[in-house]
Structures are given as C-alpha cells and as structure tokens.
Amino acid sequence: MSTPTSTATESGAPAGAPTGSLFTRLYTGTGAFGIVANRRKLYVLTAVIVAICLASIIFRGFSFGIDFTGGTKLSMPAGNHDQDRVAAVVEESIGEEPQTVQVVGAGDARIVEVETRFLTSDEIRAAKNAMFEEFQPVTADGAASVEAIGDSARSESWGGQVTQNALIALGVFLVIVFGYIAFRFEWQMATAAIVALLFDVVTTAGIYSIIGFEVTPATVIGLLTILGFSLYDTVIVFDKVEENTRGLRHTASRTFAEEANLGVNQTLMRSIHTTIIGVLPLLALVVIAVWILGVGTLLDLAIVQMVGIITGTFSSVFLATPLLVSLKNRDPDIRRQTAKVLARREKAEAIA
Structure with missing residues (x-):
C-alpha cells in the first residue's frame, strides 16, 4: 500500500511543491509557497502592523511641514x-529656535531656507537684518x-485644503476602483482590493509617523499615486486567480x-x-534630490512612493488574495466544491 507524496487541503497548502532552492521555487511558480494556507498568521501580522501604525498616528502624530502648520520662510x-x-x-533675533534650516538647490543657485512660526513684520525685519549683518x-x-x-508666509489653512481635496480624491478613487473590480471580476475581489489599499494608506502614514518624516503637500500627493501601483499589482494577481478558478465548480481536482x-x-x-524596477528609479531620484539638486519636493515624493510601493507589494501578495479566499469560502457553491475535492481525495487514499 503506497502513501501519497503530498496532500493538498482546504486551507490552500501547496500540493506537490518543488523542494529546490529559493530562487528555483520563486521562478517555477508551481505553488511552492503556502501563502493562502498561512492566511490566519498573515492576518495576525497585518493586524499587528496596522495596530502599531494607528497607535503611532494617534499618540505620536505627524511632523507637519510649514504648509500645514503655517509659518514664515526666510x-x-x-554661500559657505x-x-x-x-x-x-535667527534664534537670537526672534527669541525662538527655527523649525528647520536646510540648503536646497545646486551650484550658484544654492540657497538656505529657514522655516519659523508666523513672524510679525518687526520680527521679519529683525531676522533679515541679523542675517545680513x-x-x-x-x-x-x-x-x-x-x-x-527673501521672506514668504504660508497660512495653515492652505495645507488643510490640500488634505481635504486629497481625501475627497481618495474617496472617489476607492468608489471607482470598487465598481471597476466588481464589474470586471466580482465583489469579493473588489472588497479584498479595497482592504489592501486601505492597509497601504494606514501603513504608509504610520511609517511616516514612526520615523518622523516631514509631511508636506507633496507627501499627500505621493500617497495617492502609490495606490495606483498597489492596485495594479493586486489586479494582476486577481487576474491569474480568476484564470485558474474559471469553471472550478465543475471540477474536483483542486479547491479554490x-x-x-x-x-x-505564479505572479x-x-x-x-x-x-x-519601481524602487530603483526612486532611489536615484533621492540621490539627485539630496546630493545634486537639493529639491525637497522631489525627496518627499520619492520617499513616500518608495514606502508605498513596498507596502503595496506586501498587501497584494500577503493580504488581498488570502482575504479573497476567506470571503469566497463563505460561498455555498465553493464550500460544496471544496467538500467534493476533499472527499474524492480521501477515497483515493483509502483505495491506495
């Protein structure tokens, strides 16, 4: 009496997975990694990440730039x-330490930027005279x-307007995404994709809060752009899942x-x-922004997109599809098909 070399289960554990090196298993794409099978562990990991990020956002908050807090820039x-x-x-002239002092630009165009709280006309005059002397x-x-x-002032209401418009854009984007995926695939996939996108937003914002990166309007804009990358990756995976599960209800070889x-x-x-490929150009952009041009906006965009791309890949692979399986396993037809597959295997093992 022989014993089957591997047995796949309802949980989604890989059947007959190759046992070669890591790269061999990655490139073969034959189910070597039991991602779905370990979905409960991944849910716990995801919940821990989200909890840490939310705790930091609530208790630590963000380091907002002058566009959100308001202030004066000199x-x-x-020079040297x-x-x-x-x-x-500047501190001696206004009696308060400036918020930030940074050098931007390159070559003869390099300038020193000093950001402070809102200064009165007299304080601006005193600071400029002290700097000149x-x-x-x-x-x-x-x-x-x-x-x-030079000097310029920024009202804190401007940053608030940027954030408000960004939140409106985010809401519209999520509604459109849900509608498209529900139409193109099914509502379970749309729900899983939206949850993955929300994870990306919370995690990226949490990382900014934990590390203390300055939040600028460019950061908010960059946060919206990374959602497109995450969605693209999720749709690619879902397209392959749909291809694999097409006509599944009429077979008894594998479970959903x-x-x-x-x-x-496979993806x-x-x-x-x-x-x-997405991160490498952004690393180059960071180098150009910091060491060559000294343009803070480029740095803000590059950092938020790098963080977002990494979190987006994580959510597409380790959250979206496992969550889809959990949702689909509530479908009576899928449950019946799964029971039929397992019963067939038990019968085959008994005969063997």
Missing part, C-alpha cells in the same frame, strides 16, 4: 554658510544687500484556496521584479 544665497550658525542667528549675502548683481534675503495560492505563486516573481 531664504538667502547659501554653516546651517547651525544660520539657525543660531552676519553673512553679508549678495544680490544677483553682486552687491551685498538685505534685499538678497489551492488554485488561488497557485495564482499568487510572485513578477511582483518582486515590478517592485525592484
């Missing part, structure tokens, strides 16, 4: 001025003048969970490649 040609000295001069900045025509120091797990494995290497 700027002058960078030390940022710490610039901060000290200490650093003697020159205008475009080469003459040393206090006019070389097993076919879904196979679909994730896993593609997801990894897409993530790497």
